Amino acid sequence: MKKVRKAVFPVAGLGTRFLPATKAMPKEMLTVVDRPVIQHVVDEAREAGIEHFIFVTGRNKHIIEDHFDRQYELEATLRGRNKWTELAQLEEDTPKAGATSFTRQQEPLGLGHAVWCARDIVGDEPFALLLPDMLHLGAVPCLRQMIDGYEKTGGNMIGVYSVRDDETHQYGIVDVGGSSEKVAKINAMVEKPAKGTAPSNLAISGRYILQPGIFDLLEKQAKGAGGEIQLTDSMLTLAKSEPFHAVHFDGKVYDTGSKLGFLSANVAYALAREEIAPDFRQAIAEILK
Ligand code: G1P
Numbered sequence: 001m002k003k004v005r006k007a008v009f010p011v012a013g014l015g016t017r018f019l020p021a022t023k024a025m026p027k028e029m030l031t032v033v034d035r036p037v038i039q040h041v042v043d044e045a046r047e048a049g050i051e052h053f054i055f056v057t058g059r060n061k062h063i064i065e066d067h068f069d070r071q072y073e074l075e076a077t078l079r080g081r082n083k084w085t086e087l088a089q090l091e092e093d094t095p096k097a098g099a100t101s102f103t104r105q106q107e108p109l110g111l112g113h114a115v116w117c118a119r120d121i122v123g124d125e126p127f128a129l130l131l132p133d134m135l136h137l138g139a140v141p142c143l144r145q146m147i148d149g150y151e152k153t154g155g156n157m158i159g160v161y162s163v164r165d166d167e168t169h170q171y172g173i174v175d176v177g178g179s180s181e182k183v184a185k186i187n188a189m190v191e192k193p194a195k196g197t198a199p200s201n202l203a204i205s206g207r208y209i210l211q212p213g214i215f216d217l218l219e220k221q222a223k224g225a226g227g228e229i230q231l232t233d234s235m236l237t238l239a240k241s242e243p244f245h246a247v248h249f250d251g252k253v254y255d256t257g258s259k260l261g262f263l264s265a266n267v268a269y270a271l272a273r274e275e276i277a278p279d280f281r282q283a284i285a286e287i288l289k
Pocket residue numbers: 111131133134170171172173191192203204205206231232
């Protein structure tokens with residue numbers, strides 16, 4: 001079984017739901033506590049053992065590339081001021097030389113098309129795909145839980161979590177035939193089912209481990225839901241010849257693409273930080289009084 005060494009991060013989206021904050025700044029650079037959303041997701045991949053980070057960007061996203069580069073002036077200033085903790089943090093957060101790649105999705109044709117743009121950089125090996133809007137907070141990072149599952153089953157894996165019945169139409173939904181196993185074989189998938197038609201309430205959480213065969217399918221994929229090239233449609237075809245398993249994430253998922261999800265993520269991530277939590281808890285209680 002080939003090891004999962006590379007991860008793809010599609011970061012080309014416009015972020016219209018967060019205007020005017022995202023007029024000049026990519027939505028992936030919005031902060032949850034003191035780290036950009038994209039940094040949280042790269043952290044998750046690194047903690048799962050990923051060695052190469054592939055970003056599918058678009059116009060106006062160059063700040064993401066700068067963020068993952070070294071900053072000599074800043075480093076020199078911090079060194080001059082003996083700020084060793086901050087320096088060490090910067091070093092830990094910055095991928096090593098040669099461990100990042102950036103390519104552009106030139107047109108907004110959908111998630112499937114964005115993933116396809118990474119085909120040459122991924123090459124002929126399995127890869128992880130992490131959608132940065134979705135933050136996963138758990139004792140064991142989501143991608144780590146999935147790689148643990150992958151090492152037993154191989155094939156393709158999709159991270160899932162339970163959503164309310166009135167939310168299923170916003171996500172890709174998988175059916176595992178009622179199994180309550182942490183890693184369960186997928187019987188069916190559907191992208192954004194019409195209200196009342198979802199086969200289950202297990203939503204695709206924006207974490208995947210995919211085999212490279214997906215790229216040939218994406219290349220020929222017809223437009224689907226919302227007039228976009230949908231990853232889920234190509235996964236459905238791949239599932240006819242390769243196993244797909246759902247990994248039920250043990251933890252909480254925050255959809256930071258919505259205002260409510262973004263605000264909730266800030267609260268949850270702050271409360272998960274030992275040095276902030278006690279004072280923050282008090283500040284919230286004060287506000288709610
Ligand atoms: C995408 C996927 C969907 C998944 C969702 C998670 O949809 O197509 O299957 O449930 O991400 O955020 P999007 O949010 O890009 O519309």
